Amino acid sequence: MAAENPVESLQEEATCPICLEYFTEPVTLECGxxxxxxxxxxxxxGSDTAASCPQCREAVQQRNLRPNxxxxxxxxxxxxLSLQAAKGTGGDGVCERHQxxxxxxxxxxxxxxxxxxxxxxxxxxxxxxxxxxxxxxxKEKIQAHLKTLREEQEKLLxxxxxxxxxxxxxxxxxxxxxQNIVSEFQQLRQFLEEQERLLLAQLxxxxxxxVRIQNENVSKLSEQISHLSELISEMEGKCQKPASExxxxxxxxxxxxxxxxxxxxxxxxxxxxxxxxxFSQKTIALLEALRKFKATLPSALxxxxxESLRAHRQTNVTLDPDTAQPQLVLSEDRKxxxxxxxxxxxxNNPERFDPEPCVLGCEGFTSGRHCWEVEVGDGQCWAVxxxxxxxxxxxxxxxxxxGGIWAVExxxxxxxxxxSPVTPLPLSRTPxxxxxxxxxxxxxxxxxxxxxEAPIFTFPLGSVPRMRIQPWLWVxxxxxxxxx
Numbered sequence: 454m455a456a457e458n459p460v461e462s463l464q465e466e467a468t469c470p471i472c473l474e475y476f477t478e479p480v481t482l483e484c485g486x487x488x489x490x491x492x493x494x495x496x497x498x499g500s501d502t503a504a505s506c507p508q509c510r511e512a513v514q515q516r517n518l519r520p521n522x523x524x525x526x527x528x529x530x531x532x533x534l535s536l537q538a539a540k541g542t543g544g545d546g547v548c549e550r551h552q553x554x555x556x557x558x559x560x561x562x563x564x565x566x567x568x569x570x571x572x573x574x575x576x577x578x579x580x581x582x583x584x585x586x587x588x589x590x591x592k593e594k595i596q597a598h599l600k601t602l603r604e605e606q607e608k609l610l611x612x613x614x615x616x617x618x619x620x621x622x623x624x625x626x627x628x629x630x631x632q633n634i635v636s637e638f639q640q641l642r643q644f645l646e647e648q649e650r651l652l653l654a655q656l657x658x659x660x661x662x663x664v665r666i667q668n669e670n671v672s673k674l675s676e677q678i679s680h681l682s683e684l685i686s687e688m689e690g691k692c693q694k695p696a697s698e699x700x701x702x703x704x705x706x707x708x709x710x711x712x713x714x715x716x717x718x719x720x721x722x723x724x725x726x727x728x729x730x731x732f733s734q735k736t737i738a739l740l741e742a743l744r745k746f747k748a749t750l751p752s753a754l755x756x757x758x759x760e761s762l763r764a765h766r767q768t769n770v771t772l773d774p775d776t777a778q779p780q781l782v783l784s785e786d787r788k789x790x791x792x793x794x795x796x797x798x799x800x801n802n803p804e805r806f807d808p809e810p811c812v813l814g815c816e817g818f819t820s821g822r823h824c825w826e827v828e829v830g831d832g833q834c835w836a837v838x839x840x841x842x843x844x845x846x847x848x849x850x851x852x853x854x855x856g857g858i859w860a861v862e863x864x865x866x867x868x869x870x871x872x873s874p875v876t877p878l879p880l881s882r883t884p885x886x887x888x889x890x891x892x893x894x895x896x897x898x899x900x901x902x903x904x905x906e907a908p909i910f911t912f913p914l915g916s917v918p919r920m921r922i923q924p925w926l927w928v929x930x931x932x933x934x935x936x937x
Contacts, residue, residue, distance in 0.1 A: 460534050461552060467524075467531040470508050471496060473573060475550065476528050480518040484511045487521055494518075558587035616820040620894045627895075645743075652736060765824040765890045770814045770924050770935050776804050776846070777812040781928060787815075791932035806846050814924030814935075817842055824890040825924065825935060826903050829863070832931025836862035836871065837887050839898055840925035841918065858925060859898045859912050861887070870900075870910040878910060886936065891922060903936075 469476050471492035478490040486508045488496075497504050504513045532549070546555055553567035560580040570576050582590075691699060691706065771787040782793040790812055799805065806812065827837045836852065838860020845856065852858050853873040860871045861878065868878040886903035896917040900909040926933050 458552075460531075463527075463531045463534060464550070464552070467528045474575070475532065476524060479521045479524040479528065481521045481524075482506050483513050483517065484509055487524055490518060490520075556584055557581045558584045560587075612820070616894070620820075623894060765822040765892070768816065768818075768823040768825050769937075770816055770825045772926070772935070773804075773813050773815045775802055776806060778806045778808065778810045781810055781812055783812070788937075789932065789934035790926060790928055792928050792930050804846060806850075808848075809850050809927070810929050811850075811925065811927050813840065813926075817921040817923045818891060818893050819919070819921050820893045822890070822892045822894070824888055826886050826888045827926070828886050828934040828936055830885055830932065830934075831883075832863070832928075832933065833865050834863065834929040835931045835933055836860045836925075836927035837889060837900070837933070838871070838925050839889065839891055839917070839922050842921040842923055844925070852927070854912070854916055859917055860925060860927070861900050861910055862927070868909075870912075872912075876910070880909065881907075884909065889924070891917070893917070893919070893922060 467475055469479075469489045469492055470486070471488055474489075476487065476489055479487050480490045480493065481487050482493070484506045486506050488507070493507070496507050505511060506513060547553070548555055548567035548570060551567050551569040553569055555565035555567055557566050557568065557571055558564070558581060559566050559570075559576050560582065562576070562579065565584050566576055566581065571581055772783055772790055774783050774787065777783055777790065777799075779796045779799045780793050782791050782797070783789070792810060801807065829835055829837065838858060840859075841857040844850065844858060850856055850858070852860065852862070852871045855873055858871060862869055862871055868880050870876040870878055880902075882902070882905070884902040884904065887909065888901040888903040890899040890901065892898070896915040896919065897912060898917055899911040901907065902909055924935075
């Protein structure tokens, strides 16, 4: 009996008698009945007898399946009419194919279906549930996930606020320390300048006193020399006279010569000598104190540096095999990496470096202070440092802060900091272990020779951006190992 609804009648005409679904590639038999191409082919499969129509059982002499283009066009019109009818009667709550309410939910296909769809071959073996029950179940699952996500969001917001608060606190501490250092050194400079002026003024007075005494002595000595010259001439002339004349008044002459005897020049007074000696001792003591201060200043600065390094948290770092260039060989514990002579068969995933022989650490840091050590041994070509998570992985990359990398390297006999341009590092010895100290809050990374605690290089404050930063290694004809 024909359905009263024209749309339903059209749907019936567009439905395959075998699968009870809309025609798929409709074909017509000689008897005039229509079927899906796949349905009629499956129906006749394996039959050795003459083929017959599944609907009217009329024998078909030739298996000539003619495509029914007109029916295919009618099928498209039926689908559009069904969609319009579904929208007009309640939107997405009505099955397009059967015009029944979508009261069930298919778990396998993850789609709402009607009771007619439930009995079809497409869904007969599937697990279904009432649509309201399925919606409630998934709502509960989503709410549970939302709760977890909100808790994680709150935790991250708390970490962000805490991190920002700590950063501000650290910045205030460094600002206070900076002001104290400037103030102390300013006072020290003022003290040293005052001492310099005082000592130079005292030296000036001593110079004047010494010059005055020297001038007076020179004047007196010049007068005595002139007087003695006159006496010598007179005595020589007296001795050349005849005896009778020479002996006349000889006693008074001797007495007069004795009165004009040479007198010693005035020496530097003991008081002045004591002033000079005391000034020298005072100067020596002051200079010795300055030398001691200069000697202890590096130690004090080194102590400050060691205290700062102790504040960095020792971090257990492992290598990420998904980022390793195919020619790099990682150990089973992911603590060491070496250059291999053959290229390994590894998937070309987006995060893998290629062709640069690089590998990243699994750990990433966005806040706090962290440090780890890398054993470089006697390798000839390597680089150690950090990189931002978004560093370029494919093709050539820039080993510089502009390329998202902050590192030091050894290139055969040359040691360099990978700045832009590179900075040569005149190291006094070849390091075998390098400590990497990352301060995310201050945007700074420092490299230290872990064997003798000698600083190697420090990238300036603020040079490392506030984003996820990961350990980074570059290896060529070498082997690097992350120390425990």
